[in-house]
Amino acid sequence: MMSDRVADRVKGLKGSGIREFFDVAQQMEGAISLGVGEPDFVTPWSIREACIFSLEKGYTSYTSNWGLLELREALSDSIYKESGVYYDPEGEILVTTGVSEAFDLAVRAIANPGDEVIIHEPSYVSYKPCTVFAGGMPVCVDTRVEDEFKLRAEKLEERITEHTKALILSYPNNPTGATLSGKDMEEIADVVNEHDLLVVSDEVYGKLTYGGKHTCFSSLNGMKDRTILLNGFSKAYAMTGWRLGYAAGNKEIIEAMMKIHQYIMLCAPITAQMAAMEALRTNDEVEKMVSEYNRRRRLMVEGLREIGLSCFEPKGAFYTFPSIENTCLTSEEFAKKLLLEEKVVVIPGSVFGACGEGFIRCAYAVSQYEIKEALDRIGRFLERHPV
Numbered sequence: 252m253m254s255d256r257v258a259d260r261v262k263g264l265k266g267s268g269i270r271e272f273f274d275v276a277q278q279m280e281g282a283i284s285l286g287v288g289e290p291d292f293v294t295p296w297s298i299r300e301a302c303i304f305s306l307e308k309g310y311t312s313y314t315s316n317w318g319l320l321e322l323r324e325a326l327s328d329s330i331y332k333e334s335g336v337y338y339d340p341e342g343e344i345l346v347t348t349g350v351s352e353a354f355d356l357a358v359r360a361i362a363n364p365g366d367e368v369i370i371h372e373p374s375y376v377s378y379k380p381c382t383v384f385a386g387g388m389p390v391c392v393d394t395r396v397e398d399e400f401k402l403r404a405e406k407l408e409e410r411i412t413e414h415t416k417a418l419i420l421s422y423p424n425n426p427t428g429a430t431l432s433g434k435d436m437e438e439i440a441d442v443v444n445e446h447d448l449l450v451v452s453d454e455v456y457g458k459l460t461y462g463g464k465h466t467c468f469s470s471l472n473g474m475k476d477r478t479i480l481l482n483g484f485s486k487a488y489a490m491t492g493w494r495l496g497y498a499a500g501n502k503e504i505i506e507a508m509m510k511i512h513q514y515i516m517l518c519a520p521i522t523a524q525m526a527a528m529e530a531l532r533t534n535d536e537v538e539k540m541v542s543e544y545n546r547r548r549r550l551m552v553e554g555l556r557e558i559g560l561s562c563f564e565p566k567g568a569f570y571t572f573p574s575i576e577n578t579c580l581t582s583e584e585f586a587k588k589l590l591l592e593e594k595v596v597v598i599p600g601s602v603f604g605a606c607g608e609g610f611i612r613c614a615y616a617v618s619q620y621e622i623k624e625a626l627d628r629i630g631r632f633l634e635r636h637p638v
Contacts, residue, residue, distance in 0.1 A: 264380050279594055283625045285613040286596035288425060288570065290489040294526075295536040298488065301529035302522050310521050316513040318346020318497070319524045325531050326497055334467035336475055338499040345509050348519045350455045350483040350496035355381045356508040357451045357479045357498060358417075362387035366416035371402040372604030373572070375425045375453070387416070393606040396563050396574065400429035404438035411442070417449040420468060423456040426603045426612035427572040428548075428565020433466045440471045449504075450478045455496070456568040458487035458537060461545050465567070469500070476501050479508075484523075486568075487537050488530045493523040544569050547615040547622055554626040555613070559638045569616045572600065576609040577638040586611060588636070593628035 293299075317323065323340035331337050338344050347353040354377065362368060364386040370378050371392045379389040392410050394400045407418065420439070422431045431439075443450055450468060457465040469478035483496030498508055512518075548565060555562040555573045562573040575585045582599035589595050600607030615622060 260383050264383065279590070282590070282594040282596060283617070283621050283628070284596040285615070285617065285622075285625055286598050288486075288568075288614050288616060289491050290486065290540070290569075290616050291618060292489040292540055294489050294493070295530075295533055297533055297536075298490070298526045298530045302526040305522055305525035310525055312521060314346075314518045314521050314524060316509055316518055317341075317344075318519060319521070319528075322346060322524050322528050323497075325528050326499070329531050330467070330480075330499060334470040336467060336470050336480075338480075339502070342502045343505055344497060344499045345505050345512065346519050346524060347483075347496045347498060347512065348516050349485065349494040350453065350481050351377060352512070352516060353481045353483070353496045353498040353508075354378070354451065354453060355384070356511050357481065357504075358382050358387060359385040359511055360504055360507040361417055361449055361451075361479075363416070365414065367412060367414045368417050368419060369407065369410055369415060370419045371407075371421070373400070373424075373426050373600060373607035373610070374419070374421055374603055376602055378419050378421070382419075388414070390415070391604060393604070394427075394429070395606070396572075396610075399563065400424060400427040400572070401431055401435055402439060404442050407439060408442050408446075411446050411448075415446065415448060417451060418443060419451050419453070421453040423454075423460055423465070423565075423567025425456065425568055426570050426598070426600070426607070427563065428568045428570045429563075430460060430463070430566040431466070432463075433471075436466055436468055436471055440468070440474050443477060444473055448477065450474065451481065452478050453481045455481065455483050455486055457482065459541055459544060459569060460567045461541075461548060462566060479504060484527055484530055487540070488533070489540065490523075490526070490530065493520075493526060495519055495523040495527050544615065547617075547619060550619060550622055551613065551615040551626075554622065555629075558626060558630040559633055560629075569614055571613045571615065572607075572610050573613065574610055575638075578633070578636050580636060582608055582611055585636075589629065589632050592635070593632045595625050595628045595632075 327340040362385040368387045452468040479500040484490040560573040598612040600610030
């Protein structure tokens, strides 16, 4: 009888596979976590100082539902400088409590019950649940390591029906670290335009791109009006706990997102917004962190290959996605045994979609020392479970 009190769409969903491993590791002395995608850097001092100063000056009130106008103006300038796309700060940018809220708002603002929303997998764990919460129907498109985990335009086209409303695009990708070239994106944009689709483009890892410059999807010809651009401060600025993101896009859609936001969240914390304005001026610190991530990326990929795991070379974010298929263990079995036997936390690829089975996600947002120690432990584990 009690189970009838919970909505069916919630009862049918599993909890986050990422948090499950994180919670276990928190209680395990000596564990090394390659699990949660959180920078090990402390938020740069100038950003923390801006927050402290704002408190000293008494900035403790609500802000506009849209967010501080000064911050939206700074975001507009930043987006234009980096991608050449102009967004009106007074109607085309909404400040949110993290990119997770921005994504939830975007899907709820555009999806009618039964609308199909295409999601390429492996993908971040919240995309499908949030689509279900919004009443939409998730439609998954597998990507393959042989294609460098890129969403191919022809595969996208195969999944489009008369009920398709939108595409969720997430590059640089969590969990694979894959990126798309400008040409790759243009081919997807052609399909989007032909079928009159909307695109929710999660670009929170855009600044964490190695060996090339990230292309903002809305900068492509004809895509600004079709794209809801999502980004935030958690990853590039090491501001995960500040919970600050934003959405930029078509005025009608952004206003619809704001209506939902004003009822469920009201506004993002003013102290985080004040700090974010300083963050947008701290490119030197971001460049230092990206440079260090790049060193760790090479160390992780080379180390995984040396101990016998085939590993695609990630071009963005801070994750590797090595194959464990030859161990004869499922990705969940591998992750649980590795945690219990060697106290190393990795995330089973299966939590990111069915095509993630046979892989594990290893985050290199930890020190080089911890990476080396984790690789030694995984190496010992593989000696007992040979590939």
